[in-house]
Amino acid sequence: MTDEPRRTGSHDDRFVGEQDLTTWPTRLGQLLVRCVRWLARRLGPHAALLVPLAVGLGIAVTMTVASAEVYESVMDQDDAAVLDEPLLETAMSVRSPPLDALVTAYTHVGGVIGMPILTVTVMVALALVRRSWTPVVLITVAAVGSLLMTTAGKPLIGRARPDLADAVPPYEHSASFPSGHSLNSFVIAGIVAYLLVVRQRARLARILTIAAAAAFAVSMALSRVYLGHHWFTDVLVAQTLGAAWLALVITAHRLHLTVRNRGSAGARP
Secondary structure, three states, X not given: OOOOOOXXXXXXXXXXXXXXXXXOOOHHHHHHHHHHHHHHXXXXXXXXXXXXXXXXXXXXXXXXXXXXXXXXXXXXXXXXXXXXXXXXXXXXXXXXXXHHHHHHHHHHHOOOOHHHHXXXXXXXXXXXXXXXXXXXXXXXXXXXXXXXXHHHHHHHHOOOOOOHXXXXXXXXXXXXXXXXXXXXXXXXXXHHHHHHHOOOOOXXXXXXXXXXXXXXXXXXXXXXXXXXXXXXXXXXXXXXXXXXXXXXXXXXXXXXXXXXXXXXXXXXX
């Protein structure tokens, strides 16, 4: 027995539990659906996914710039130091050579080599299992947006990382804000979890999937603080930006599902 209605074929991605993702109860949601349907009629069905993603990417980059401005003003008043310095001191107090080596190996999973390999591997596996291009499109767009947000944010602030004397080698020298490891791991883990839960019928499976994704993202962020490679606020704001971008990607996919299933009851206001 399952805890959700039966669905097959093109309806497989529409449900999370009993929640129909093509249902838009708010006025804003209904307005978005009408706009995307208008685009689909004039530009083709793929526009229902690609155009909202393009708009969402612009919004995400704008949010990064705005967050950087707020972040900079907070730093100018030394408010960030209230969290950053004590947490770095706490991390330094619990370090040991074996733990340093373990955390360093783990953080490499979210680095410039480890994360692309992990992302492509999971993306190909999901595409083959689902026999669909959806994982390729969503994961690629999510990853590209995350990368753009990281590269846009670093030169805007140029915040220095913690002193090398307080960090665990190998050292890193790029700007500290935002933490690319934190942002990218949150987005990739989040979009993979989303792709899994829309196909999982058992509630326990969905809970475990979301918990595993959250554990990966949070532990990756904390590893950066432990190693002294980022300040805590760098990883905190990075994950906030990642959550916003992830929400935009998922919303774009929901709009695509709604337009594709325009004849279903859930797609109507």
